Amino acid sequence: MSSRATHHLRGCYPRALRTSSALRASNIVSRRCTHPSTVRPIIFGHKKNWQYSCLRQFSASALYTAETKIICVPSMAESISEGVLSTFNRQVGDYVEQDEEIASIETDKIDVALNATHSGTITKLLVSEGDIVTVGQAVIEISLEKSDTTSQSPPQSQAERTSEPPQEATQKQQTPTRETRPSQEPMKETTSTPTPTPIATPLPVKMCRMRLRTAERLKESQNTTAFLTTFNEVDMSKVIEFRSQNKEAVLQKHGVKLGFMGPVARASALALREIPAINASIENDDTIVFRDYIDLSVAVATPRGLVTPVLRNMESRSIVEIEQGIAELGKKARHGRLTMDDLIGGTFTISNSGIWGSLFGTPIINIPQTAVLGIYGIQQRPVAIDERIEIRPMMYTALTYDHRLVDGREAVTFLTLVKKYLEDPASMLIP
Incomplete structure (x- = not known):
């Protein structure tokens, strides 16, 4: 399957595959076929002769179809147009379900929940905790995962596996062992110092938006x-x-x-x-x-x-x-x-x-x-x-x-x- 895909790509983009850099060629492949992470160069003969092979089989379920959605501050009330983003309940990389509360916005009267409009993975937080946000402002970016297929790296060849010794074993061979003996130095007497009296200091705390x-x-x-x-x-x-x-x-x-x-x-x-x-x-x-x-x-x-x-x-x-x-x-x-x-x-x-x-x-x-x-x-x-x-x-x-x-x-x-x-x-x- 991969050879047929390669033949198709070489027929569609001969000049790109023959003269372009690896980066440009991979971009072409990613737009046409699949995600760039699934494409790697294979060198035959001369270093300037590049040929690309798709490592994943082409099927509808394996195509990279990620889509992003932006979650914005919802409308709250006629008299309230802004609030303070008090807490994020989820962070970048977390998967959230639709309608799950992912952040809380503190207004003059109540806390407004910011819920996920779609299921997906958080890819970016567009504001920080403590920032003032207005109605309609973008807050979180979510990637919608339409594919259940996860990318897999190609299996290593036998030469690659044998040429790379286990790191732990190498470190053990290089690190010499040395016997140690308990220290014979006499213990020094320590004099106790009085505990300093704590100093009374004020603790400033910023008023929350409701209190203000x-x-x-x-x-x-x-x-x-x-x-x-x-x-x-x-x-x-x-x-x-x-x-x-x-x-x-x-x-x-x-x-x-x-x-x-x-x-x-x-x-x-x-x-x-x-x-x-x-x-x-x-x-x-x-x-x-x-x-x-x-x-x-x-x-x-x-x-x-x-x-x-x-x-x-x-x-x-x-x-x-x-x-x-x-x-x-x-x-x-x-x-x-x-x-x-x-x-x-x-x-x-x-x-x-x-x-x-x-x-x-x-x-x-x-x-x-x-x-x-x-x-x-x-x-x-x-x-x-x-x-x-x-x-x-x-x-x-x-x-x-x-x-x-x-x-x-x-x-x-x-x-x-x-x-x-x-x-x-x-x-x-x-x-």
Whole structure:
């Protein structure tokens, strides 16, 4: 087969095979027949007389048909056009499957996975870790391997095998052996030196992109809004009783634990119906946008920072449905599976600092929203009930609002409504 191929090549390219250099001739063969690595010169008689022979048999499966594909940064969201390529999960030479995550891009809000569009071998990394990449930018080059046949080197002749002695045996023959005897020098006494006292040095760590963006937005909120915070306290006795009576049934029937966020979120949604200004926002500094729906942003702490995934259509959700939605968002946030759709479009935020043991605080508005509700730890405190002192589980609430849009009366009324619903959970079950 190889002789016929050689005859064909000599007939097609007589001048190239007769006068050209080895490099040019091999290029001709590679373009016509197969990859250059499978072609080697054979010298007959005079050194200038070159003849080429294809070492691989010609068949459709053995032809070199490698093709490359470029993987680019995917579109992320309308408000995000760039990110930082934080890590490569694969390196040059690694084989990847289609849809396999091969890199991670850190944006202002979430990590975006860069997946392989085709199966193949990574041949080149076009950017480095830590580089800023934009949507559509080329990141990785992949070679598509359409052939399962691997190139094999030609077998060595008997003369070649016998003329090359094993390297290990040659080294053993050339290296003389010499006997050694243990050293007779006396051991010197060493004096111990005191361990130096460690010097306290600062450790500078560059802020991740999410932390930088969070800092920018918090400062923007402080500089833009006329923020003010008002407080109230809630007797959580009825909520605790309601939770104790129903948590086992809810867990068995719906597969979710009944916590405190469900009742608080439901009470907030009912209160927002009556005070629509707190669910509104200011646009272009001169327009108020009112909404007939409630999309709740729930603050969730992650190892990389605070995120606020959104629970949609709160106005039509029951307490159990709210708990299911919050549990799902929390799980996605902790495992880094939040999408941009999970993070945009919130109209009101609840921040639960009580899980960390906070007694009360002043939360910051998540712009462009108008208000944020903070809930805090439940503590047994003495309170006056019908002219007598009783110990009740009490919880402080705080509403930070934009005074440009919300008046003090509306803010206080909102907290009073939340208090009323939480102290009578049965009223929240009425549609």
